[in-house]
């Protein structure tokens with residue numbers, strides 16, 4: 001197997017810094033979170049606020065932040081700004097400008113690998129972001145711990161970008177390994193889901209990433225991530 005990249009090397013790679021990838025998705029419409037997720041984060045927030053004092057949404061790999069900005073604008077019009085918190089994290093700082101009255105919105109320019117949170121979130125999304133990360137499973141483990149008791153995480157994940165190295169042989173990641181860890185996976189939609197705060201346990205050690213994996217189902221070059229079963233250590 002060729003030598004694998006660390007997170008720092010990966011973050012400097014063309015595949016991740018790539019200016020051609022779609023960072024422009026809006027909340028609704030033909031190029032949108034609603035279309036990609038089959039789910040409307042704004043409806044989720046406005047439904048949940050009826051029974052809670054506040055609602056928080058974290059968008060991992062938020063791109064330009066357009067979907068969050070659109071949601072924050074709608075929440076402002078609904079006079080729900082003070083009861084909501086929207087946080088976006090992206091390693092590339094191409095955020096769209098937004099008006100100062102959207103005080104419930106934070107767009108953070110950092111790697112998700114360095115993001116920590118003591119706050120819990122009702123909703124965590126990652127729209128076509130895991131494809132570009134090295135340790136995808138660690139990010140899912142962390143994100144699961146940032147959900148509140150009745151929180152929901154929904155993220156795109158392509159099993160073709162996850163590989164297990166076992167006794168010097170490469171095996172594709174199985175859906176069973178994900179579900180054993182507590183992750184629901186829809187292979188047709190390439191979406192994984194976590195409901196309610198929980199501890200995910202993959203029992204795998206991360207070995208590194210390959211940024212020459214080529215295009216995945218999105219048509220864009222993606223990153224393969226390699227793991228070894230803990231039992232092989």
Ligand SMILES: C[S@@+](CC[C@H](N)C(=O)[O-])C[C@H]1O[C@@H](n2cnc3c(N)ncnc32)[C@H](O)[C@@H]1O
Pocket residue numbers: 011016021022023024025026060061062063064089090091092110111112113126127128129132133
């Ligand atoms: C295909 S874009 C999707 C952006 C946005 N979710 C959308 O749908 O418009 C993937 C995003 O992942 C970001 N990204 C890649 N590696 C990252 C990392 N380690 N931490 C945070 N963001 C990262 C890229 O900069 C890019 O904006």
